[in-house]
Amino acid sequence: MSAAETPPQAVVLELRGIVKRFGATRALDGASLRVRRGSVHGLVGENGAGKSTLIKVLAGIHRPDAGSLLVDGRAHAHFDPRQVERLGIRFIHQERLLPAGFTVDEALFFGQERRLGPWLDRRAQRREAERLLEHWFGLRLPAGALVGELSSAEQQVLQIVRALIVKPRVLVFDEPSVALVRSEVERLLCIVRRLRDEGLAIVYISHYLQEIEALCDRVTVLRNGRDVAEVDPRATSPERIARLMVNREVGELYPKSAPAPGAPLLEVRGLGRGRAYRDIDLRVRRGEVVGLTGLVGSGAKELLKSLFGLAPPDTGEVRLDGRPLALRTPRQAVAEGIALLPEERRRQGVALDLSVQENVTLAALPRFSRFGLLSRRAERRETLGLIERLRIKSAGPQATVRQLSGGNQQKVALAKWFARRSSLYLLDEPSVGIDIGAKAEIYRLIGELAREGAGVLILSSDLPELLGLCERIHVMHRGRIAARFEAGEADSDKLLAVATGAVAQQETSVHESIPG
Numbered sequence: 001m002s003a004a005e006t007p008p009q010a011v012v013l014e015l016r017g018i019v020k021r022f023g024a025t026r027a028l029d030g031a032s033l034r035v036r037r038g039s040v041h042g043l044v045g046e047n048g049a050g051k052s053t054l055i056k057v058l059a060g061i062h063r064p065d066a067g068s069l070l071v072d073g074r075a076h077a078h079f080d081p082r083q084v085e086r087l088g089i090r091f092i093h094q095e096r097l098l099p100a101g102f103t104v105d106e107a108l109f110f111g112q113e114r115r116l117g118p119w120l121d122r123r124a125q126r127r128e129a130e131r132l133l134e135h136w137f138g139l140r141l142p143a144g145a146l147v148g149e150l151s152s153a154e155q156q157v158l159q160i161v162r163a164l165i166v167k168p169r170v171l172v173f174d175e176p177s178v179a180l181v182r183s184e185v186e187r188l189l190c191i192v193r194r195l196r197d198e199g200l201a202i203v204y205i206s207h208y209l210q211e212i213e214a215l216c217d218r219v220t221v222l223r224n225g226r227d228v229a230e231v232d233p234r235a236t237s238p239e240r241i242a243r244l245m246v247n248r249e250v251g252e253l254y255p256k257s258a259p260a261p262g263a264p265l266l267e268v269r270g271l272g273r274g275r276a277y278r279d280i281d282l283r284v285r286r287g288e289v290v291g292l293t294g295l296v297g298s299g300a301k302e303l304l305k306s307l308f309g310l311a312p313p314d315t316g317e318v319r320l321d322g323r324p325l326a327l328r329t330p331r332q333a334v335a336e337g338i339a340l341l342p343e344e345r346r347r348q349g350v351a352l353d354l355s356v357q358e359n360v361t362l363a364a365l366p367r368f369s370r371f372g373l374l375s376r377r378a379e380r381r382e383t384l385g386l387i388e389r390l391r392i393k394s395a396g397p398q399a400t401v402r403q404l405s406g407g408n409q410q411k412v413a414l415a416k417w418f419a420r421r422s423s424l425y426l427l428d429e430p431s432v433g434i435d436i437g438a439k440a441e442i443y444r445l446i447g448e449l450a451r452e453g454a455g456v457l458i459l460s461s462d463l464p465e466l467l468g469l470c471e472r473i474h475v476m477h478r479g480r481i482a483a484r485f486e487a488g489e490a491d492s493d494k495l496l497a498v499a500t501g502a503v504a505q506q507e508t509s510v511h512e513s514i515p516g
Contacts, residue, residue, distance in 0.1 A: 009037040012201040018067035027053040029225035045222035047405030088169035100148030105129035209238040246437040254468030255447025262286035265455035271316030276302035284455040291466035294476030308340040309333040339417035343429040349413035357383040357397035407438025463492040
């Protein structure tokens with residue numbers, strides 16, 4: 001019998017009426033949360049709803065201004081980080097926090113090293129690291145590999161296994177699937193269910209409502225710093241949960257298709273780069289949204305980098321507006337009207353410590369300059385217009401981007417290219433780590449770009465996203481485009497089957513009809 005079918009268990013963790021202020025901002029306004037033993041409790045809300053602040057209060061990073069925290073019924077005014085550890089509460093954070101210079105075994109056992117008397121038993125520690133990774137994730141990593149050499153997904157796995165080593169009583173997952181591909185997500189969900197059935201109390205924070213529906217026994221919805229509902233996700237539709245999160249109808253999630261696409265904008269023929277990808281044929285027309293997907297290592301990310309001049313191809317041809325283009329640097333790509341929205345927005349998409357205005361105009365400074373002098377008035381006018389158009393929630397043009405929610409940071413990253421007036425947009429996982437309300441806004445902007453005549457190429461592992469947005473979807477497998485689907489021809493299962501190699505490559509549909 002699963003934990004979901006058993007009678008309600010005792011409440012292990014409870015947060016009551018938590019209030020937290022930062023100056024005049026009330027980040028939490030009486031938020032509460034109750035988590036039972038042997039259950040998975042979801043926590044959802046828009047970016048800025050208070051989820052991160054509530055978790056930082058639980059972790060002892062922030063001290064609440066009011067409210068109480070209870071573990072097994074015992075009340076505490078606040079926690080400190082050492083107390084949190086003693087109580088058996090562990091966290092799996094969205095950001096990978098492991099030192100890049102540590103080896104796999106050092107990262108897993110830091111602070112709890114395996115010893116033989118007074119000496120570090122490196123051999124035993126490496127064997128145990130390999131055993132644990134195999135046991136929990138079926139993953140084989142050399143224990144001596146450096147953390148900095150691992151993929152984002154592998155680093156996330158290390159963080160999860162490190163938390164499990166100490167056999168916690170409460171485990172908090174903060175957007176754990178953001179860096180994982182679909183097969184790894186399925187494995188993660190199986191592990192969470194297994195931990196639940198072993199009696200752990202689990203808090204699961206995610207913007208992916210399909211994960212919440214598939215995994216959670218109860219869900220608390222936060223809005224504006226308050227818990228506005230606790231529901232059973234098996235009896236409550238994702239649409240209802242989304243309405244509770246944003247306090248409005250999200251409306252049509254995916255924008256209506258643009259009128260008939262125009263002339264070819266981007267044409268790629270026979271493109272190849274070493275072992276990353278080869279024989280790529282692809283076309284994006286003006287007013288068209290085209291999708292690209294593939295598992296980690298498929299070559300899809302490397303292809304997108306090549307189209308922005310970050311990793312020049314070895315063979316093949318790229319044409320833009322019918323002109324041959326030899327992209328060797330990002331500067332050249334930007335000058336040609338090509339924009340890249342990177343997946344790692346906080347590291348590569350925005351400058352966190354600069355203002356919204358400085359970020360928005362960064363790629364288009366010549367537009368606001370005369371005789372080498374910047375016009376702050378022109379910058380401000382452009383920024384205010386884009387804040388309104390993109391519905392960026394900020395204290396104003398001079399607010400630092402670090403203060404914004406993830407969804408609003410993503411809008412700022414996109415606004416930078418609107419200010420540049422780019423014609424071809426390369427979007428790498430454009431909705432990763434943002435809530436459903438912000439997703440709807442990003443999708444609306446993508447639709448606007450297409451209707452205004454831009455070309456959009458989206459690389460995404462969110463298959464429903466591609467199916468909802470794109471006129472055509474290319475699926476990459478082991479460096480090649482294995483299949484191409486027109487709108488309406490595919491579903492998630494078909495796309496995944498091609499991406500994993502479970503079905504043969506559809507050679508008859510991979511070659512775009514590109515004029516000579």
